[in-house]
Amino acid sequence: MNAQHPNQLKLNKIDVKSDLVYELITQxxxxxxxYGFVGWPKINSSDQVTYGVTTWLxxxxxxxxxxxxxxDPRFTRRLLGNELEVFKELxxxxxxxxxxxxxxxxxxxxxxxxxxxxxxxxxxTSVSLTRTFSNGWENDPSSEHSGFASRLLTLQKAAVxxxxKSFxxxxRILSSWGSGGYGQGGADISMDIPVKDIAxxxxxxxxxxGMMHHAIEDGEWIVINRSMNGVVSIPTNAVTSKHIDPLTIQSFGTVSEAEEYLDEQSVKFELENPIHLSGDYRRKSSMRFSFRIRRAIAVLIHGR
Structure with a gap:
Protein backbone atom coordinates (compact mmCIF):
# COMPACT_ATOMS: atom_id res chain seq x y z
CA MET A 1 0.00 0.00 0.00
CA ASN A 2 1.23 3.51 -0.82
CA ALA A 3 2.37 5.77 2.02
CA GLN A 4 -0.46 7.55 3.80
CA HIS A 5 -0.73 10.49 6.15
CA PRO A 6 -1.16 8.71 9.50
CA ASN A 7 -3.63 11.20 10.94
CA GLN A 8 -6.15 10.02 8.36
CA LEU A 9 -6.07 6.55 9.89
CA LYS A 10 -8.30 4.98 12.53
CA LEU A 11 -5.87 3.46 15.01
CA ASN A 12 -6.49 2.03 18.46
CA LYS A 13 -4.63 3.48 21.44
CA ILE A 14 -2.78 1.60 24.15
CA ASP A 15 -2.62 2.48 27.85
CA VAL A 16 0.86 3.23 29.17
CA LYS A 17 1.50 1.14 32.29
CA SER A 18 4.74 2.71 33.50
CA ASP A 19 4.35 6.07 35.25
CA LEU A 20 7.88 6.98 34.17
CA VAL A 21 7.26 6.24 30.50
CA TYR A 22 3.95 8.10 30.62
CA GLU A 23 5.71 11.12 32.12
CA LEU A 24 8.48 10.97 29.52
CA ILE A 25 6.51 10.56 26.29
CA THR A 26 3.16 12.25 27.00
CA GLN A 27 1.82 15.52 28.36
CA TYR A 35 9.89 12.96 38.83
CA GLY A 36 9.76 16.36 37.18
CA PHE A 37 10.60 15.51 33.56
CA VAL A 38 9.35 17.84 30.86
CA GLY A 39 7.21 15.56 28.69
CA TRP A 40 8.44 15.02 25.13
CA PRO A 41 5.59 16.93 23.43
CA LYS A 42 6.25 20.07 25.52
CA ILE A 43 10.01 19.83 25.36
CA ASN A 44 12.50 22.35 24.03
CA SER A 45 16.11 21.89 23.02
CA SER A 46 17.45 22.58 26.51
CA ASP A 47 15.63 19.66 28.13
CA GLN A 48 18.22 17.03 27.32
CA VAL A 49 17.39 14.71 30.22
CA THR A 50 13.93 13.77 28.88
CA TYR A 51 15.35 13.11 25.43
CA GLY A 52 18.29 11.17 26.85
CA VAL A 53 16.38 8.87 29.19
CA THR A 54 13.68 8.16 26.60
CA THR A 55 16.27 7.45 23.91
CA TRP A 56 18.28 5.13 26.15
CA LEU A 57 15.18 3.18 27.20
CA ASP A 72 23.56 10.53 20.11
CA PRO A 73 24.15 14.16 21.18
CA ARG A 74 21.54 13.68 23.91
CA PHE A 75 24.11 11.56 25.74
CA THR A 76 26.96 14.06 25.41
CA ARG A 77 25.56 17.36 26.63
CA ARG A 78 25.96 18.33 30.25
CA LEU A 79 22.91 18.25 32.52
CA LEU A 80 22.49 21.31 34.71
CA GLY A 81 20.16 22.61 37.40
CA ASN A 82 16.78 20.93 37.71
CA GLU A 83 17.55 18.47 34.91
CA LEU A 84 20.50 17.13 36.87
CA GLU A 85 18.47 16.80 40.07
CA VAL A 86 15.67 14.94 38.27
CA PHE A 87 18.20 12.61 36.67
CA LYS A 88 19.91 11.88 40.01
CA GLU A 89 16.56 11.01 41.59
CA LEU A 90 15.71 8.65 38.73
CA THR A 125 3.94 -0.28 5.43
CA SER A 126 4.91 3.42 5.23
CA VAL A 127 3.55 6.82 6.22
CA SER A 128 4.18 10.35 4.92
CA LEU A 129 5.70 12.60 7.57
CA THR A 130 7.43 15.97 7.80
CA ARG A 131 10.12 17.29 10.14
CA THR A 132 10.70 21.02 10.53
CA PHE A 133 14.09 22.61 11.24
CA SER A 134 14.97 26.10 12.43
CA ASN A 135 18.01 28.31 12.90
CA GLY A 136 19.19 29.96 16.08
CA TRP A 137 21.68 29.36 18.87
CA GLU A 138 19.78 26.32 20.11
CA ASN A 139 19.67 24.72 16.66
CA ASP A 140 23.31 23.91 15.99
CA PRO A 141 24.82 27.15 14.66
CA SER A 142 28.48 27.03 13.67
CA SER A 143 31.16 29.19 12.10
CA GLU A 144 29.79 28.31 8.67
CA HIS A 145 26.02 28.00 9.15
CA SER A 146 23.44 30.07 11.01
CA GLY A 147 21.78 26.87 12.20
CA PHE A 148 20.55 23.46 11.17
CA ALA A 149 18.01 24.77 8.66
CA SER A 150 20.68 26.74 6.79
CA ARG A 151 23.02 23.77 6.78
CA LEU A 152 20.24 21.53 5.49
CA LEU A 153 19.39 23.91 2.64
CA THR A 154 23.06 24.41 1.80
CA LEU A 155 23.48 20.65 1.55
CA GLN A 156 20.47 20.50 -0.75
CA LYS A 157 21.88 23.26 -2.96
CA ALA A 158 25.23 21.48 -3.15
CA ALA A 159 23.52 18.19 -4.02
CA VAL A 160 21.56 19.86 -6.83
CA LYS A 165 19.81 12.52 -5.76
CA SER A 166 20.53 12.48 -2.03
CA PHE A 167 22.91 13.76 0.63
CA ARG A 172 19.28 11.56 16.44
CA ILE A 173 18.15 8.05 17.34
CA LEU A 174 14.63 9.31 18.10
CA SER A 175 13.16 12.39 16.43
CA SER A 176 9.74 14.01 16.30
CA TRP A 177 7.92 14.19 12.97
CA GLY A 178 4.46 15.44 12.10
CA SER A 179 1.77 15.26 9.48
CA GLY A 180 2.60 18.69 8.09
CA GLY A 181 5.51 20.28 9.92
CA TYR A 182 5.43 23.62 11.75
CA GLY A 183 4.71 26.96 10.13
CA GLN A 184 7.54 28.91 11.77
CA GLY A 185 10.46 26.70 10.75
CA GLY A 186 13.17 27.48 8.24
CA ALA A 187 13.12 24.21 6.31
CA ASP A 188 11.12 21.00 6.08
CA ILE A 189 12.04 17.44 5.23
CA SER A 190 9.05 15.44 3.95
CA MET A 191 9.53 11.71 3.45
CA ASP A 192 7.78 8.37 3.36
CA ILE A 193 8.86 6.60 6.56
CA PRO A 194 8.68 2.79 6.89
CA VAL A 195 6.30 1.94 9.72
CA LYS A 196 8.93 -0.35 11.26
CA ASP A 197 10.76 2.87 12.11
CA ILE A 198 7.76 4.45 13.86
CA ALA A 199 8.16 4.03 17.62
CA GLY A 210 -10.28 9.19 29.86
CA MET A 211 -11.25 12.48 28.26
CA MET A 212 -10.90 13.51 24.63
CA HIS A 213 -7.33 14.72 25.11
CA HIS A 214 -4.32 13.71 23.07
CA ALA A 215 -1.70 12.12 25.33
CA ILE A 216 0.90 13.16 22.75
CA GLU A 217 0.90 16.36 20.72
CA ASP A 218 -1.64 16.22 17.90
CA GLY A 219 -0.07 14.86 14.73
CA GLU A 220 3.24 13.89 16.35
CA TRP A 221 5.09 10.65 15.57
CA ILE A 222 8.43 9.47 16.94
CA VAL A 223 10.76 8.14 14.24
CA ILE A 224 13.68 5.77 14.81
CA ASN A 225 17.08 6.21 13.17
CA ARG A 226 18.73 2.77 13.05
CA SER A 227 21.97 3.93 11.43
CA MET A 228 25.01 2.65 13.34
CA ASN A 229 26.92 5.90 12.81
CA GLY A 230 23.87 8.17 13.02
CA VAL A 231 24.10 9.33 9.40
CA VAL A 232 21.09 8.94 7.11
CA SER A 233 20.56 9.68 3.43
CA ILE A 234 18.00 12.36 2.57
CA PRO A 235 16.51 12.64 -0.96
CA THR A 236 17.48 15.99 -2.42
CA ASN A 237 13.91 16.74 -3.49
CA ALA A 238 12.55 16.01 0.02
CA VAL A 239 13.71 19.39 1.37
CA THR A 240 11.58 22.54 1.22
CA SER A 241 12.75 26.05 2.11
CA LYS A 242 10.37 28.09 4.29
CA HIS A 243 10.99 31.19 6.41
CA ILE A 244 14.73 31.64 6.12
CA ASP A 245 17.18 34.36 5.13
CA PRO A 246 18.58 33.30 1.72
CA LEU A 247 21.88 34.95 2.60
CA THR A 248 22.46 32.21 5.19
CA ILE A 249 22.49 29.56 2.44
CA GLN A 250 25.77 29.04 0.62
CA SER A 251 26.11 28.96 -3.18
CA PHE A 252 28.53 26.91 -5.25
CA GLY A 253 30.16 28.15 -8.43
CA THR A 254 31.37 24.79 -9.69
CA VAL A 255 30.40 21.15 -9.42
CA SER A 256 33.73 20.29 -7.82
CA GLU A 257 33.17 22.92 -5.12
CA ALA A 258 29.73 21.46 -4.35
CA GLU A 259 31.08 17.91 -4.27
CA GLU A 260 33.90 18.97 -1.97
CA TYR A 261 31.42 20.55 0.41
CA LEU A 262 29.18 17.45 0.46
CA ASP A 263 32.13 15.15 1.05
CA GLU A 264 33.56 17.37 3.79
CA GLN A 265 30.22 17.57 5.58
CA SER A 266 29.73 13.82 5.41
CA VAL A 267 33.17 13.18 6.90
CA LYS A 268 32.62 15.76 9.61
CA PHE A 269 29.24 14.27 10.48
CA GLU A 270 30.87 10.90 11.01
CA LEU A 271 34.07 11.86 12.79
CA GLU A 272 33.50 14.77 15.11
CA ASN A 273 32.29 14.15 18.64
CA PRO A 274 29.57 16.49 19.95
CA ILE A 275 31.08 16.24 23.44
CA HIS A 276 33.74 18.66 22.23
CA LEU A 277 31.99 20.38 19.33
CA SER A 278 28.33 20.46 20.22
CA GLY A 279 26.43 20.86 16.97
CA ASP A 280 29.45 22.38 15.22
CA TYR A 281 30.90 20.13 12.56
CA ARG A 282 33.36 22.61 11.08
CA ARG A 283 34.36 24.99 13.87
CA LYS A 284 38.04 24.83 12.95
CA SER A 285 37.48 25.09 9.21
CA SER A 286 37.83 28.40 7.44
CA MET A 287 34.79 29.84 5.70
CA ARG A 288 34.93 30.34 1.95
CA PHE A 289 35.48 33.95 0.91
CA SER A 290 32.15 34.15 -0.96
CA PHE A 291 30.29 32.97 2.12
CA ARG A 292 32.10 35.52 4.31
CA ILE A 293 30.88 38.29 1.99
CA ARG A 294 27.27 37.06 2.11
CA ARG A 295 27.37 36.79 5.90
CA ALA A 296 28.77 40.31 6.19
CA ILE A 297 25.92 41.63 4.02
CA ALA A 298 23.39 39.71 6.11
CA VAL A 299 24.74 41.28 9.30
CA LEU A 300 24.61 44.77 7.81
CA ILE A 301 21.07 44.38 6.46
CA HIS A 302 19.42 42.14 9.02
CA GLY A 303 21.61 42.64 12.06
CA ARG A 304 22.48 38.93 12.26
Missing part, protein backbone atom coordinates in the same frame (compact mmCIF):
# COMPACT_ATOMS: atom_id res chain seq x y z
CA UNK A 28 1.44 13.84 31.75
CA UNK A 29 -2.27 14.35 32.37
CA UNK A 30 -3.60 12.02 35.06
CA UNK A 31 -0.27 11.31 36.79
CA UNK A 32 -0.46 11.36 40.59
CA UNK A 33 3.27 11.76 41.15
CA UNK A 34 6.11 12.75 38.86
CA UNK A 58 14.15 2.85 23.55
CA UNK A 59 17.62 1.65 22.54
CA UNK A 60 17.56 -1.04 25.21
CA UNK A 61 13.95 -2.06 24.61
CA UNK A 62 14.01 -2.11 20.81
CA UNK A 63 17.53 -3.45 20.30
CA UNK A 64 18.81 -0.21 18.74
CA UNK A 65 22.58 0.02 18.46
CA UNK A 66 25.01 2.78 17.54
CA UNK A 67 28.77 2.67 17.38
CA UNK A 68 30.05 4.21 20.65
CA UNK A 69 32.26 6.58 18.64
CA UNK A 70 29.12 8.22 17.19
CA UNK A 71 26.94 8.87 20.25
CA UNK A 91 19.04 6.83 38.85
CA UNK A 92 18.78 6.53 42.63
CA UNK A 93 15.34 4.93 42.28
CA UNK A 94 16.57 2.52 39.63
CA UNK A 95 19.45 1.42 41.85
CA UNK A 96 17.16 0.92 44.86
CA UNK A 97 14.32 -0.73 42.91
CA UNK A 98 15.62 -2.25 39.64
CA UNK A 99 12.11 -3.48 38.86
CA UNK A 100 11.12 0.12 38.00
CA UNK A 101 13.75 0.22 35.30
CA UNK A 102 12.68 -3.10 33.81
CA UNK A 103 9.01 -2.08 33.87
CA UNK A 104 9.79 1.10 31.94
CA UNK A 105 11.90 -0.76 29.42
CA UNK A 106 9.22 -3.41 28.89
CA UNK A 107 6.55 -0.74 28.44
CA UNK A 108 8.48 0.98 25.64
CA UNK A 109 8.62 -2.35 23.80
CA UNK A 110 4.92 -2.98 24.41
CA UNK A 111 4.00 0.46 23.00
CA UNK A 112 6.19 -0.08 19.94
CA UNK A 113 4.70 -3.52 19.27
CA UNK A 114 1.18 -2.11 19.61
CA UNK A 115 1.99 0.68 17.15
CA UNK A 116 3.35 -1.87 14.69
CA UNK A 117 0.32 -4.13 15.05
CA UNK A 118 -2.06 -1.24 14.36
CA UNK A 119 -0.32 -0.36 11.10
CA UNK A 120 -0.16 -4.05 10.15
CA UNK A 121 -3.89 -4.41 10.82
CA UNK A 122 -4.52 -1.82 8.09
CA UNK A 123 -1.83 -3.28 5.82
CA UNK A 124 0.18 -0.05 5.90
CA UNK A 161 24.74 21.45 -8.17
CA UNK A 162 26.55 18.11 -8.03
CA UNK A 163 23.55 16.31 -9.59
CA UNK A 164 23.19 14.01 -6.60
CA UNK A 168 24.02 12.58 4.06
CA UNK A 169 23.07 14.21 7.33
CA UNK A 170 23.21 13.16 11.01
CA UNK A 171 19.99 12.38 12.84
CA UNK A 200 4.82 5.54 18.68
CA UNK A 201 2.53 8.45 17.95
CA UNK A 202 -0.44 10.47 19.09
CA UNK A 203 -2.88 7.97 17.57
CA UNK A 204 -1.44 4.92 19.33
CA UNK A 205 -0.95 6.14 22.94
CA UNK A 206 -3.92 6.82 25.24
CA UNK A 207 -4.41 9.70 27.67
CA UNK A 208 -5.01 8.57 31.26
CA UNK A 209 -7.77 11.04 32.03
Missing amino acids: GRGLKSQ AMRSLGLERFPWFP ISDWIKVPLKFHEASDDILRIYEHTQSEFARLNI KANR DIPF WGNLTVADRT
Whole structure:
Protein backbone atom coordinates (compact mmCIF):
# COMPACT_ATOMS: atom_id res chain seq x y z
CA MET A 1 0.00 0.00 0.00
CA ASN A 2 1.23 3.51 -0.82
CA ALA A 3 2.37 5.77 2.02
CA GLN A 4 -0.46 7.55 3.80
CA HIS A 5 -0.73 10.49 6.15
CA PRO A 6 -1.16 8.71 9.50
CA ASN A 7 -3.63 11.20 10.94
CA GLN A 8 -6.15 10.02 8.36
CA LEU A 9 -6.07 6.55 9.89
CA LYS A 10 -8.30 4.98 12.53
CA LEU A 11 -5.87 3.46 15.01
CA ASN A 12 -6.49 2.03 18.46
CA LYS A 13 -4.63 3.48 21.44
CA ILE A 14 -2.78 1.60 24.15
CA ASP A 15 -2.62 2.48 27.85
CA VAL A 16 0.86 3.23 29.17
CA LYS A 17 1.50 1.14 32.29
CA SER A 18 4.74 2.71 33.50
CA ASP A 19 4.35 6.07 35.25
CA LEU A 20 7.88 6.98 34.17
CA VAL A 21 7.26 6.24 30.50
CA TYR A 22 3.95 8.10 30.62
CA GLU A 23 5.71 11.12 32.12
CA LEU A 24 8.48 10.97 29.52
CA ILE A 25 6.51 10.56 26.29
CA THR A 26 3.16 12.25 27.00
CA GLN A 27 1.82 15.52 28.36
CA GLY A 28 1.44 13.84 31.75
CA ARG A 29 -2.27 14.35 32.37
CA GLY A 30 -3.60 12.02 35.06
CA LEU A 31 -0.27 11.31 36.79
CA LYS A 32 -0.46 11.36 40.59
CA SER A 33 3.27 11.76 41.15
CA GLN A 34 6.11 12.75 38.86
CA TYR A 35 9.89 12.96 38.83
CA GLY A 36 9.76 16.36 37.18
CA PHE A 37 10.60 15.51 33.56
CA VAL A 38 9.35 17.84 30.86
CA GLY A 39 7.21 15.56 28.69
CA TRP A 40 8.44 15.02 25.13
CA PRO A 41 5.59 16.93 23.43
CA LYS A 42 6.25 20.07 25.52
CA ILE A 43 10.01 19.83 25.36
CA ASN A 44 12.50 22.35 24.03
CA SER A 45 16.11 21.89 23.02
CA SER A 46 17.45 22.58 26.51
CA ASP A 47 15.63 19.66 28.13
CA GLN A 48 18.22 17.03 27.32
CA VAL A 49 17.39 14.71 30.22
CA THR A 50 13.93 13.77 28.88
CA TYR A 51 15.35 13.11 25.43
CA GLY A 52 18.29 11.17 26.85
CA VAL A 53 16.38 8.87 29.19
CA THR A 54 13.68 8.16 26.60
CA THR A 55 16.27 7.45 23.91
CA TRP A 56 18.28 5.13 26.15
CA LEU A 57 15.18 3.18 27.20
CA ALA A 58 14.15 2.85 23.55
CA MET A 59 17.62 1.65 22.54
CA ARG A 60 17.56 -1.04 25.21
CA SER A 61 13.95 -2.06 24.61
CA LEU A 62 14.01 -2.11 20.81
CA GLY A 63 17.53 -3.45 20.30
CA LEU A 64 18.81 -0.21 18.74
CA GLU A 65 22.58 0.02 18.46
CA ARG A 66 25.01 2.78 17.54
CA PHE A 67 28.77 2.67 17.38
CA PRO A 68 30.05 4.21 20.65
CA TRP A 69 32.26 6.58 18.64
CA PHE A 70 29.12 8.22 17.19
CA PRO A 71 26.94 8.87 20.25
CA ASP A 72 23.56 10.53 20.11
CA PRO A 73 24.15 14.16 21.18
CA ARG A 74 21.54 13.68 23.91
CA PHE A 75 24.11 11.56 25.74
CA THR A 76 26.96 14.06 25.41
CA ARG A 77 25.56 17.36 26.63
CA ARG A 78 25.96 18.33 30.25
CA LEU A 79 22.91 18.25 32.52
CA LEU A 80 22.49 21.31 34.71
CA GLY A 81 20.16 22.61 37.40
CA ASN A 82 16.78 20.93 37.71
CA GLU A 83 17.55 18.47 34.91
CA LEU A 84 20.50 17.13 36.87
CA GLU A 85 18.47 16.80 40.07
CA VAL A 86 15.67 14.94 38.27
CA PHE A 87 18.20 12.61 36.67
CA LYS A 88 19.91 11.88 40.01
CA GLU A 89 16.56 11.01 41.59
CA LEU A 90 15.71 8.65 38.73
CA ILE A 91 19.04 6.83 38.85
CA SER A 92 18.78 6.53 42.63
CA ASP A 93 15.34 4.93 42.28
CA TRP A 94 16.57 2.52 39.63
CA ILE A 95 19.45 1.42 41.85
CA LYS A 96 17.16 0.92 44.86
CA VAL A 97 14.32 -0.73 42.91
CA PRO A 98 15.62 -2.25 39.64
CA LEU A 99 12.11 -3.48 38.86
CA LYS A 100 11.12 0.12 38.00
CA PHE A 101 13.75 0.22 35.30
CA HIS A 102 12.68 -3.10 33.81
CA GLU A 103 9.01 -2.08 33.87
CA ALA A 104 9.79 1.10 31.94
CA SER A 105 11.90 -0.76 29.42
CA ASP A 106 9.22 -3.41 28.89
CA ASP A 107 6.55 -0.74 28.44
CA ILE A 108 8.48 0.98 25.64
CA LEU A 109 8.62 -2.35 23.80
CA ARG A 110 4.92 -2.98 24.41
CA ILE A 111 4.00 0.46 23.00
CA TYR A 112 6.19 -0.08 19.94
CA GLU A 113 4.70 -3.52 19.27
CA HIS A 114 1.18 -2.11 19.61
CA THR A 115 1.99 0.68 17.15
CA GLN A 116 3.35 -1.87 14.69
CA SER A 117 0.32 -4.13 15.05
CA GLU A 118 -2.06 -1.24 14.36
CA PHE A 119 -0.32 -0.36 11.10
CA ALA A 120 -0.16 -4.05 10.15
CA ARG A 121 -3.89 -4.41 10.82
CA LEU A 122 -4.52 -1.82 8.09
CA ASN A 123 -1.83 -3.28 5.82
CA ILE A 124 0.18 -0.05 5.90
CA THR A 125 3.94 -0.28 5.43
CA SER A 126 4.91 3.42 5.23
CA VAL A 127 3.55 6.82 6.22
CA SER A 128 4.18 10.35 4.92
CA LEU A 129 5.70 12.60 7.57
CA THR A 130 7.43 15.97 7.80
CA ARG A 131 10.12 17.29 10.14
CA THR A 132 10.70 21.02 10.53
CA PHE A 133 14.09 22.61 11.24
CA SER A 134 14.97 26.10 12.43
CA ASN A 135 18.01 28.31 12.90
CA GLY A 136 19.19 29.96 16.08
CA TRP A 137 21.68 29.36 18.87
CA GLU A 138 19.78 26.32 20.11
CA ASN A 139 19.67 24.72 16.66
CA ASP A 140 23.31 23.91 15.99
CA PRO A 141 24.82 27.15 14.66
CA SER A 142 28.48 27.03 13.67
CA SER A 143 31.16 29.19 12.10
CA GLU A 144 29.79 28.31 8.67
CA HIS A 145 26.02 28.00 9.15
CA SER A 146 23.44 30.07 11.01
CA GLY A 147 21.78 26.87 12.20
CA PHE A 148 20.55 23.46 11.17
CA ALA A 149 18.01 24.77 8.66
CA SER A 150 20.68 26.74 6.79
CA ARG A 151 23.02 23.77 6.78
CA LEU A 152 20.24 21.53 5.49
CA LEU A 153 19.39 23.91 2.64
CA THR A 154 23.06 24.41 1.80
CA LEU A 155 23.48 20.65 1.55
CA GLN A 156 20.47 20.50 -0.75
CA LYS A 157 21.88 23.26 -2.96
CA ALA A 158 25.23 21.48 -3.15
CA ALA A 159 23.52 18.19 -4.02
CA VAL A 160 21.56 19.86 -6.83
CA LYS A 161 24.74 21.45 -8.17
CA ALA A 162 26.55 18.11 -8.03
CA ASN A 163 23.55 16.31 -9.59
CA ARG A 164 23.19 14.01 -6.60
CA LYS A 165 19.81 12.52 -5.76
CA SER A 166 20.53 12.48 -2.03
CA PHE A 167 22.91 13.76 0.63
CA ASP A 168 24.02 12.58 4.06
CA ILE A 169 23.07 14.21 7.33
CA PRO A 170 23.21 13.16 11.01
CA PHE A 171 19.99 12.38 12.84
CA ARG A 172 19.28 11.56 16.44
CA ILE A 173 18.15 8.05 17.34
CA LEU A 174 14.63 9.31 18.10
CA SER A 175 13.16 12.39 16.43
CA SER A 176 9.74 14.01 16.30
CA TRP A 177 7.92 14.19 12.97
CA GLY A 178 4.46 15.44 12.10
CA SER A 179 1.77 15.26 9.48
CA GLY A 180 2.60 18.69 8.09
CA GLY A 181 5.51 20.28 9.92
CA TYR A 182 5.43 23.62 11.75
CA GLY A 183 4.71 26.96 10.13
CA GLN A 184 7.54 28.91 11.77
CA GLY A 185 10.46 26.70 10.75
CA GLY A 186 13.17 27.48 8.24
CA ALA A 187 13.12 24.21 6.31
CA ASP A 188 11.12 21.00 6.08
CA ILE A 189 12.04 17.44 5.23
CA SER A 190 9.05 15.44 3.95
CA MET A 191 9.53 11.71 3.45
CA ASP A 192 7.78 8.37 3.36
CA ILE A 193 8.86 6.60 6.56
CA PRO A 194 8.68 2.79 6.89
CA VAL A 195 6.30 1.94 9.72
CA LYS A 196 8.93 -0.35 11.26
CA ASP A 197 10.76 2.87 12.11
CA ILE A 198 7.76 4.45 13.86
CA ALA A 199 8.16 4.03 17.62
CA TRP A 200 4.82 5.54 18.68
CA GLY A 201 2.53 8.45 17.95
CA ASN A 202 -0.44 10.47 19.09
CA LEU A 203 -2.88 7.97 17.57
CA THR A 204 -1.44 4.92 19.33
CA VAL A 205 -0.95 6.14 22.94
CA ALA A 206 -3.92 6.82 25.24
CA ASP A 207 -4.41 9.70 27.67
CA ARG A 208 -5.01 8.57 31.26
CA THR A 209 -7.77 11.04 32.03
CA GLY A 210 -10.28 9.19 29.86
CA MET A 211 -11.25 12.48 28.26
CA MET A 212 -10.90 13.51 24.63
CA HIS A 213 -7.33 14.72 25.11
CA HIS A 214 -4.32 13.71 23.07
CA ALA A 215 -1.70 12.12 25.33
CA ILE A 216 0.90 13.16 22.75
CA GLU A 217 0.90 16.36 20.72
CA ASP A 218 -1.64 16.22 17.90
CA GLY A 219 -0.07 14.86 14.73
CA GLU A 220 3.24 13.89 16.35
CA TRP A 221 5.09 10.65 15.57
CA ILE A 222 8.43 9.47 16.94
CA VAL A 223 10.76 8.14 14.24
CA ILE A 224 13.68 5.77 14.81
CA ASN A 225 17.08 6.21 13.17
CA ARG A 226 18.73 2.77 13.05
CA SER A 227 21.97 3.93 11.43
CA MET A 228 25.01 2.65 13.34
CA ASN A 229 26.92 5.90 12.81
CA GLY A 230 23.87 8.17 13.02
CA VAL A 231 24.10 9.33 9.40
CA VAL A 232 21.09 8.94 7.11
CA SER A 233 20.56 9.68 3.43
CA ILE A 234 18.00 12.36 2.57
CA PRO A 235 16.51 12.64 -0.96
CA THR A 236 17.48 15.99 -2.42
CA ASN A 237 13.91 16.74 -3.49
CA ALA A 238 12.55 16.01 0.02
CA VAL A 239 13.71 19.39 1.37
CA THR A 240 11.58 22.54 1.22
CA SER A 241 12.75 26.05 2.11
CA LYS A 242 10.37 28.09 4.29
CA HIS A 243 10.99 31.19 6.41
CA ILE A 244 14.73 31.64 6.12
CA ASP A 245 17.18 34.36 5.13
CA PRO A 246 18.58 33.30 1.72
CA LEU A 247 21.88 34.95 2.60
CA THR A 248 22.46 32.21 5.19
CA ILE A 249 22.49 29.56 2.44
CA GLN A 250 25.77 29.04 0.62
CA SER A 251 26.11 28.96 -3.18
CA PHE A 252 28.53 26.91 -5.25
CA GLY A 253 30.16 28.15 -8.43
CA THR A 254 31.37 24.79 -9.69
CA VAL A 255 30.40 21.15 -9.42
CA SER A 256 33.73 20.29 -7.82
CA GLU A 257 33.17 22.92 -5.12
CA ALA A 258 29.73 21.46 -4.35
CA GLU A 259 31.08 17.91 -4.27
CA GLU A 260 33.90 18.97 -1.97
CA TYR A 261 31.42 20.55 0.41
CA LEU A 262 29.18 17.45 0.46
CA ASP A 263 32.13 15.15 1.05
CA GLU A 264 33.56 17.37 3.79
CA GLN A 265 30.22 17.57 5.58
CA SER A 266 29.73 13.82 5.41
CA VAL A 267 33.17 13.18 6.90
CA LYS A 268 32.62 15.76 9.61
CA PHE A 269 29.24 14.27 10.48
CA GLU A 270 30.87 10.90 11.01
CA LEU A 271 34.07 11.86 12.79
CA GLU A 272 33.50 14.77 15.11
CA ASN A 273 32.29 14.15 18.64
CA PRO A 274 29.57 16.49 19.95
CA ILE A 275 31.08 16.24 23.44
CA HIS A 276 33.74 18.66 22.23
CA LEU A 277 31.99 20.38 19.33
CA SER A 278 28.33 20.46 20.22
CA GLY A 279 26.43 20.86 16.97
CA ASP A 280 29.45 22.38 15.22
CA TYR A 281 30.90 20.13 12.56
CA ARG A 282 33.36 22.61 11.08
CA ARG A 283 34.36 24.99 13.87
CA LYS A 284 38.04 24.83 12.95
CA SER A 285 37.48 25.09 9.21
CA SER A 286 37.83 28.40 7.44
CA MET A 287 34.79 29.84 5.70
CA ARG A 288 34.93 30.34 1.95
CA PHE A 289 35.48 33.95 0.91
CA SER A 290 32.15 34.15 -0.96
CA PHE A 291 30.29 32.97 2.12
CA ARG A 292 32.10 35.52 4.31
CA ILE A 293 30.88 38.29 1.99
CA ARG A 294 27.27 37.06 2.11
CA ARG A 295 27.37 36.79 5.90
CA ALA A 296 28.77 40.31 6.19
CA ILE A 297 25.92 41.63 4.02
CA ALA A 298 23.39 39.71 6.11
CA VAL A 299 24.74 41.28 9.30
CA LEU A 300 24.61 44.77 7.81
CA ILE A 301 21.07 44.38 6.46
CA HIS A 302 19.42 42.14 9.02
CA GLY A 303 21.61 42.64 12.06
CA ARG A 304 22.48 38.93 12.26
